Amino acid sequence: xxxxxxxxxxxxxxxxxxxxxxxxxxxxxxxxxxxxxxxxxxxxxxxxxxxxxxxxxxxxxxxxxxxxxxxxxxxxxxxxxxxxxxxxxxxxxxxxxxxxxxxxxxxxxxxxxxxxxxxxxxxxxxxxxxxxxxxxxxxxxxxxxxxxxxxxxxxxxxxxxxxxxxxxxxxxxxxxxxxxxxxxxxxxxxxxxxxxxxxxxxxxxxxxxxxxxxx
Ligand SMILES: N[C@@H](CCC(=O)N[C@@H](CS)C(=O)NCC(=O)O)C(=O)O
Numbered sequence: 001x002x003x004x005x006x007x008x009x010x011x012x013x014x015x016x017x018x019x020x021x022x023x024x025x026x027x028x029x030x031x032x033x034x035x036x037x038x039x040x041x042x043x044x045x046x047x048x049x050x051x052x053x054x055x056x057x058x059x060x061x062x063x064x065x066x067x068x069x070x071x072x073x074x075x076x077x078x079x080x081x082x083x084x085x086x087x088x089x090x091x092x093x094x095x096x097x098x099x100x101x102x103x104x105x106x107x108x109x110x111x112x113x114x115x116x117x118x119x120x121x122x123x124x125x126x127x128x129x130x131x132x133x134x135x136x137x138x139x140x141x142x143x144x145x146x147x148x149x150x151x152x153x154x155x156x157x158x159x160x161x162x163x164x165x166x167x168x169x170x171x172x173x174x175x176x177x178x179x180x181x182x183x184x185x186x187x188x189x190x191x192x193x194x195x196x197x198x199x200x201x202x203x204x205x206x207x208x209x210x211x212x213x214x215x
Contacts, residue, residue: 002027007044008211009054010034013067013108013170017055018207020071020166024078030211068100071163084163092157099156099164107144107171110136111180134181141183141191144172148190154197161201169198177215 004021008014008030021028033044045052050065057063057070059077064070075085086093114137117129147156156164172191175183185192198204207213 002029003060004028005031005058006211007031007048007054007056008033008213009040009044010212011215012054014055015207015211015213016067016166016170017057017070017074018211018213019169019204020074020084020163022203022206022210023084023161023166024074026074026078032212066104068104068167071100071167072097075163079163083160084166096157096162096164100167103164103167103171107137107140107168107175110140111171111175111178114180115178130181134183137175137181137183141172141175141188144168145188145190148194155194161198161203165198169195169204173215 004026006014006017006021006028008018010033018028018030031044031047033041035041040052040054048054048056050056050063053065055067055070056065057074059073062073064073072085079085082090085096110133114130114133117126117133121129151157153159155161156168173195174180176185176188176191176195
């Protein structure tokens with residue numbers, strides 16, 4: 001049995017971890033669950049332990065949640081050549097980690113807050129609330145579009161994906177798929193191209209095949 005276990009909730013950020021594990025050529029067992037009424041089933045949360053949010057990963061005695069933290073851990077443990085994340089002390093490491101953190105703490109924060117409005121605002125005018133919250137999402141997506149354009153490369157840091165892409169790809173897909181804050185694919189041709197290139201990698205395809213991920 002492989003030492004790494006990934007608790008994978010369907011239609012979620014868990015694809016980030018699976019893609020990274022494929023990039024790192026690590027063997028891993030997938031414990032999979034569909035959602036029930038939009039959330040993770042109680043038994044699945046109990047089995048994983050921790051916060052009961054996914055991805056959750058166990059590597060030997062180490063149990064981790066939070067996709068960005070899992071990404072940093074996996075790179076530090078298994079990316080000894082620093083192909084996916086530069087070494088501690090190399091300034092480039094922090095430029096890469098900036099995207100790892102921003103994928104959750106900025107892009108997803110702004111996008112998913114809007115999703116929560118759509119789900120939970122029962123009175124007033126949720127569309128108006130969404131409009132009021134759209135500025136940050138538009139700003140984030142404009143910045144990603146410009147960064148990709150300026151980089152002149154397939155991925156955020158060159159023509160091979162690194163840990164920043166394994167985090168940012170899902171966020172960009174999700175925001176565009178759900179048109180959070182009114183953003184749409186027509187306005188972001190570089191992001192659409194980037195998503196296509198991420199999904200064309202053999203490692204991403206393997207991760208989808210192994211986990212059954214679909215949005
Ligand atoms: N910031 C966390 C978010 C984790 C999270 O909220 N995961 C969602 C799936 S994308 C989840 O587990 N939802 C199930 C539930 O709340 O029951 C991360 O990046 O891992």
